[in-house]
Amino acid sequence: MSSRTDLIPAGEISPLGLFEPPELVVECEAYTGTLSTLFLLVKQHKVDLLGVPLAPICEAYLLYLIQRAGDDLEAAATALAALAYLLERKSFLLLPAPEIDDEPEVWEDPPEPYVHEFAEVIHQLSRRWDERDEVFFRPQSGAAQYELPFEIREVSSSQLAFVLERLLKRAKPDLIQPLGRPRRSLSEQMELVMDSMTEDWRTLDQVVVGEFTRSEAVWWFLALLELIRLSKVCVKIEEDEIFFAAGGTV
Amino acid sequence: MADSPVTLDDLTGLLERPVREIEEALHQLGSRYDANGPIQVVRLAGGYQLATKPAYSRLVASFLKPQKKKLSQSMLEVLAIVAYQQPITSAEIDAVRGVQSDYGLSSLIERRLVKEVGRKATPGRPILYGTTQHFLHQFNLNSLEELPELQVDQQALPGFELETLGETPSDPEEKTGPRAVVVTSESS
Numbered sequence: 001m002s003s004r005t006d007l008i009p010a011g012e013i014s015p016l017g018l019f020e021p022p023e024l025v026v027e028c029e030a031y032t033g034t035l036s037t038l039f040l041l042v043k044q045h046k047v048d049l050l051g052v053p054l055a056p057i058c059e060a061y062l063l064y065l066i067q068r069a070g071d072d073l074e075a076a077a078t079a080l081a082a083l084a085y086l087l088e089r090k091s092f093l094l095l096p097a098p099e100i101d102d103e104p105e106v107w108e109d110p111p112e113p114y115v116h117e118f119a120e121v122i123h124q125l126s127r128r129w130d131e132r133d134e135v136f137f138r139p140q141s142g143a144a145q146y147e148l149p150f151e152i153r154e155v156s157s158s159q160l161a162f163v164l165e166r167l168l169k170r171a172k173p174d175l176i177q178p179l180g181r182p183r184r185s186l187s188e189q190m191e192l193v194m195d196s197m198t199e200d201w202r203t204l205d206q207v208v209v210g211e212f213t214r215s216e217a218v219w220w221f222l223a224l225l226e227l228i229r230l231s232k233v234c235v236k237i238e239e240d241e242i243f244f245a246a247g248g249t250v
Numbered sequence: 251m252a253d254s255p256v257t258l259d260d261l262t263g264l265l266e267r268p269v270r271e272i273e274e275a276l277h278q279l280g281s282r283y284d285a286n287g288p289i290q291v292v293r294l295a296g297g298y299q300l301a302t303k304p305a306y307s308r309l310v311a312s313f314l315k316p317q318k319k320k321l322s323q324s325m326l327e328v329l330a331i332v333a334y335q336q337p338i339t340s341a342e343i344d345a346v347r348g349v350q351s352d353y354g355l356s357s358l359i360e361r362r363l364v365k366e367v368g369r370k371a372t373p374g375r376p377i378l379y380g381t382t383q384h385f386l387h388q389f390n391l392n393s394l395e396e397l398p399e400l401q402v403d404q405q406a407l408p409g410f411e412l413e414t415l416g417e418t419p420s421d422p423e424e425k426t427g428p429r430a431v432v433v434t435s436e437s438s
Binding site for chain 2: 113114115117118120121122124125126128129131132133134135136137138139
């Protein structure tokens with residue numbers, strides 16, 4: 001089946017689309033010509049539609065429908081669309097125009113005080129903020145305002161890293177687990193580590209027994225570090241060996 | 251040593267002594283600390299608290315390693331508007347600044363400098379914001395009355411005049427009719 005564009009030669013597309021409306025000639029004081037041209041001129045605002053009576057055109061169209069509509073339905077539909085457009089435009093033009101307010105537009109003043117008036121107080125507040133940095137108060141309980149130093153005796157971070165490295169050597173590779181595998185929270189892991197700790201000084205190899213994976217080793221060590229930070233676990237070095245014990249051990 | 255300012259009411263209730271006597275004792279304690287040692291008595295956020303002296307700030311900071319959090323210019327702007335205009339809605343802050351302030355406002359709430367203080371009795375019941383006790387503490391203020399005085403200009407936007415729609419043109423030969431609204435710099 002041919003497309004609609006194939007039915008009309010190139011360059012012969014009407015202003016109303018692909019099909020020319022029937023030759024309905026309009027004659028009046030404001031305009032004389034075909035319906036198709038009237039439609040085009042109205043769209044281009046070249047004809048005053050208020051001067052063109054539409055009722056006779058509608059009557060002529062109805063007569064055309066009665067007499068020859070069966071000849072070309074496409075042309076009849078195009079004419080209907082053109083008439084509908086003209087009627088809508090004219091109806092709109094006939095509506096009473098909104099009154100134009102001759103009063104000058106009233107400008108709403110921005111709320112006072114204006115933002116630029118805050119410049120000086122912003123400067124003073126900024127200075128107060130900086131001055132406040134020079135004064136220290138006891139931190140509020142629960143608020144990590146300051147990073148308080150914690151006691152790890154003479155043990156260095158690299159020596160702790162060596163302990164982790166040794167723990168990882170004992171660990172078995174992780175098995176591939178499906179996504180969404182539940183894992184202990186750090187606080188749960190910390191409780192587990194605390195349960196393993198005693199007041200006796202022991203190496204990490206003595207504390208962590210049994211089989212464990214690399215992930216479990218890392219998780220175990222993170223919990224241990226957090227417990228050291230909270231002074232719940234003590235750490236010391238003796239003869240190049242690092243020992244751990246529950247907090248409070250001297 | 252309290253971790254937040256202790257009010258006179260707290261002290262009178264605790265020590266069962268008259269306010270005047272406690273104020274006198276606080277004054278004496280403050281004078282004694284001022285004369286010697288690294289501690290001072292400060293009056294802020296409606297109470298009294300012990301704090302280190304600024305002269306020792308570098309030494310104390312090297313030990314405590316405080317988390318320094320700067321306030322951006324836009325956050326300071328929002329904070330100043332809230333402090334001076336409270337209780338105020340988000341839309342009113344936007345109107346004063348001429349730009350949206352949602353991010354600055356939420357950042358200030360996160361830092362506990364601003365909080366919701368109620369709802370405005372207008373359509374939509376928008377949230378009203380105000381400053382917190384923490385704001386007073388952070389800016390070393392005893393109360394909002396100690397905020398720096400806001401100098402309000404009497405002349406609106408000096409150096410500019412507004413030309414409005416439909417205004418009679420100064421040049422009679424100039425075409426009448428709708429014109430664009432423009433802001434012109436005042437000729438000197």
